[in-house]
Amino acid sequence: MFALDSRLVQDTFVLGDFPLCRLLLSKDANYPWFILVPRRADISEIFQLDDTDRQQLWRETQFLSETLKKCFAADKMNVAALGNVVSQLHMHVIVRRRDDAAWPAPVWGAKPAIEYSADQLDEVRRRVAAMLGDDFQFVEA
Numbered sequence: 001m002f003a004l005d006s007r008l009v010q011d012t013f014v015l016g017d018f019p020l021c022r023l024l025l026s027k028d029a030n031y032p033w034f035i036l037v038p039r040r041a042d043i044s045e046i047f048q049l050d051d052t053d054r055q056q057l058w059r060e061t062q063f064l065s066e067t068l069k070k071c072f073a074a075d076k077m078n079v080a081a082l083g084n085v086v087s088q089l090h091m092h093v094i095v096r097r098r099d100d101a102a103w104p105a106p107v108w109g110a111k112p113a114i115e116y117s118a119d120q121l122d123e124v125r126r127r128v129a130a131m132l133g134d135d136f137q138f139v140e141a
Contacts, residue, residue: 033092043088
């Protein structure tokens with residue numbers, strides 16, 4: 001049975017679901033930092049997904065990356081599946097801009113996390129909702 005790792009629960013807001021992945025937003029308002037988590041139990045590596053799910057993960061990652069690049073006027077999209085701290089398979093999709101808090105360095109540990117205000121969180125939800133399409137189901141905030 002699928003369940004989010006406790007660290008992801010602690011560090012993110014749940015936005016909703018694509019056909020395969022749960023979409024999360026990092027609680028760090030320094031960057032528009034999204035995380036895709038395939039809703040499959042006991043998976044820690046991309047190669048553990050079956051062919052259909054692996055292809056769907058790439059489709060959702062590509063679609064989200066393209067959407068966020070437009071939505072947030074990204075200079076660069078950082079996409080990575082690391083899993084050194086959280087072993088549950090998850091794909092980071094991070095909007096990077098030349099004026100962000102860590103540019104050009106990696107975001108991990110670069111700056112202390114800044115909490116989203118309620119208004120900022122609503123604004124992110126509105127911006128992505130307008131672009132995610134029919135294959136995405138938002139959860140209520």
